[in-house]
Amino acid sequence: MQEITPFHTAINDLAGLAAGIHKNSGKIIGYMCSYAPEELIYAAGFHPMRLFSSKSDISLAENHLQAYCCSLVRGVLEDSLAGRLGYLNGMVFPHTCDSIQRLSDIWRLNTNHGFFADVIMPAKLNTPSARAYMKDVLKKFQTDLETAIGHSIAPEDLKASICLFNRIRKHLARIYELKSKFPSIIREKDLFAIVKGAMVMDRKELADRLENIVQRLEQKDPSPSSAKRIILSGSICDMPDIYSLIEAAGGMVVADDLCTGNRWFEGQMDEGIDPLEALTARYADRAICPAKHSGNTLRGENLVRLAKDHKADGVIFAFLKFCDPHAFDFPYMKDFLDKAAIKSLHLELDDQQQGQGQLSTRLETFIHMI
Amino acid sequence: MIFAGIDIGSITAKAALIRDNKLVGTCVIPTGYNPVTAGQKVFSALLAQTQIRREDITAIVATGYGRNSVDFADKAMTEIICHGVGAHFLNPKIRGIIDVGGQDSKAIALDANGQVENFAMNDKCAAGTGRFLEVMAKALDVELDDLGTISLSSSAPSKISSICTVFAESEVISMIAGQQKREDIIAGIHESAAARVGGLATKIKLKGPVIMTGGVAKNRGMVKALENRLGITILVGDLPQENGAIGAAVLASRMTL
Ligand code: SF4
Ligand code: SF4
Numbered sequence: 080m081q082e083i084t085p086f087h088t089a090i091n092d093l094a095g096l097a098a099g100i101h102k103n104s105g106k107i108i109g110y111m112c113s114y115a116p117e118e119l120i121y122a123a124g125f126h127p128m129r130l131f132s133s134k135s136d137i138s139l140a141e142n143h144l145q146a147y148c149c150s151l152v153r154g155v156l157e158d159s160l161a162g163r164l165g166y167l168n169g170m171v172f173p174h175t176c177d178s179i180q181r182l183s184d185i186w187r188l189n190t191n192h193g194f195f196a197d198v199i200m201p202a203k204l205n206t207p208s209a210r211a212y213m214k215d216v217l218k219k220f221q222t223d224l225e226t227a228i229g230h231s232i233a234p235e236d237l238k239a240s241i242c243l244f245n246r247i248r249k250h251l252a253r254i255y256e257l258k259s260k261f262p263s264i265i266r267e268k269d270l271f272a273i274v275k276g277a278m279v280m281d282r283k284e285l286a287d288r289l290e291n292i293v294q295r296l297e298q299k300d301p302s303p304s305s306a307k308r309i310i311l312s313g314s315i316c317d318m319p320d321i322y323s324l325i326e327a328a329g330g331m332v333v334a335d336d337l338c339t340g341n342r343w344f345e346g347q348m349d350e351g352i353d354p355l356e357a358l359t360a361r362y363a364d365r366a367i368c369p370a371k372h373s374g375n376t377l378r379g380e381n382l383v384r385l386a387k388d389h390k391a392d393g394v395i396f397a398f399l400k401f402c403d404p405h406a407f408d409f410p411y412m413k414d415f416l417d418k419a420a421i422k423s424l425h426l427e428l429d430d431q432q433q434g435q436g437q438l439s440t441r442l443e444t445f446i447h448m449i
Numbered sequence: 450m451i452f453a454g455i456d457i458g459s460i461t462a463k464a465a466l467i468r469d470n471k472l473v474g475t476c477v478i479p480t481g482y483n484p485v486t487a488g489q490k491v492f493s494a495l496l497a498q499t500q501i502r503r504e505d506i507t508a509i510v511a512t513g514y515g516r517n518s519v520d521f522a523d524k525a526m527t528e529i530i531c532h533g534v535g536a537h538f539l540n541p542k543i544r545g546i547i548d549v550g551g552q553d554s555k556a557i558a559l560d561a562n563g564q565v566e567n568f569a570m571n572d573k574c575a576a577g578t579g580r581f582l583e584v585m586a587k588a589l590d591v592e593l594d595d596l597g598t599i600s601l602s603s604s605a606p607s608k609i610s611s612i613c614t615v616f617a618e619s620e621v622i623s624m625i626a627g628q629q630k631r632e633d634i635i636a637g638i639h640e641s642a643a644a645r646v647g648g649l650a651t652k653i654k655l656k657g658p659v660i661m662t663g664g665v666a667k668n669r670g671m672v673k674a675l676e677n678r679l680g681i682t683i684l685v686g687d688l689p690q691e692n693g694a695i696g697a698a699v700l701a702s703r704m705t706l
Binding site: 427436437440441443444445447448 | 514526527528529530553564565566567568570572
């Protein structure tokens, strides 16, 4: 589908994309976690850009981070220290997984990309005080941004930003909905490019492009597919293209529990209320990641529900190697699936991935088995 | 009708033929540098050995890490699936397989039909695999095939603490320098490898009867170390190394062309 080509172009040359935005006097603020409030960054006139590692050899970052940190955290630090992130005008660190939190300190002391902010969100989200606290945190972040740009963010700009991100998320959710209904409607590598591209491209352009894709897909008359229906869960924060490997092994991704997927775009913000309230509700109520807490069973129940709603044949847990929050949650999540008699496969991925043969062997066997 | 299975492993290439649901012959050769020619070679060698003509083969299934380089096969299936089918074909009672090959080790749980129910596989690293034993044999100046027999006479296995093959090798070298008994060092190596592989079996709660397949199953010392580690009896068939190729041939016979 030619509508998807710009997404492939964007993700195949992230540095080029960023340089282009930078040249057009756009100011880029980077982040690595889906809890970074993109809506505020955008409303302040910045281009929010999720960072992925360029997968270069790690040498400079070795001086700051041990080998047992995930490849995203190590890779992005390496890119910064090696001067590959010259296009950044700032960076935001939400308070989520330990590795990202610790990178924040290293970043502040060792890099120089202009704007810097920690967004110290609450870890426990299911209490009334957490909500009040969340709102304060977002307000503080807004003030940080306003100090950086030298004027306040107009309420209508924030509102417009919320509406734009609602549009983007609505279209992404619709694409996923169609994909689950008609798995062959879109190739895995295209789905991958759309989701990854959506985190880095110009957001206005993105919203229009997504709308076109939805229109095109809705006109399509997809052929039935015999591929196995797979749900992806875990932390592929650096977005290795496991989607294509799943397709090659005879599977199709019909839904996910990823912060680079469903968890990030599901749900709409209320456009009719005070924008900061709407944002607060979004960050407090969205499906959580294991670096946050909202009740003891929520994540497990959510995954089982996803698997049932989407008539999944199996669940694939894909973690970046050394991702501790997800690894800690894994036994508990797997338990939920085992009790519901849903088969699952556990994969650890590494950016510096060799051994793709073993990965394919696992995927093919699992997909054959379910 | 005759069916063929070809298993291209990292160190050896195997082929098997079955006719009317009976094994006709098998063949093992070193894979060498080129998996594509290894596939052709092992297949021709087996045809010559059994005096069966290429035209008489109805279908071929390829397996192993080099399964996609066998361009004359009708289908490629993973070695995990093929080992399950092969073990079930030779002994339908089997419910668990421990397969240790050149660079992979796997634990596979089977259902009553020989279908894979669950599996675990080593993570990239070669610790505990055939390659690990090969490196150690070299360091000890012992033939790979003699490791098993020598280790059986040990009464006090040495303790190897490194998981990494390279570190374990230097540990072994300092043990040699420290004049520890060769059989003890080798038994220690087997225990260390068995700890890695045994972990996979525990992970999927492998149930018996368990059979060991892959080239390493021919090493009695390794089998014994695994039995001790897991507290179970482990069977070894006559053709552990060929098991995957046999399974591939059985799958070929089930193909509707
Ligand atoms: S998994 Fe959680 S902590 Fe990690 S990047 Fe995603 S939202 Fe952030
Ligand atoms: S992979 Fe895990 S450790 Fe790394 S950034 Fe994501 S959540 Fe954090």
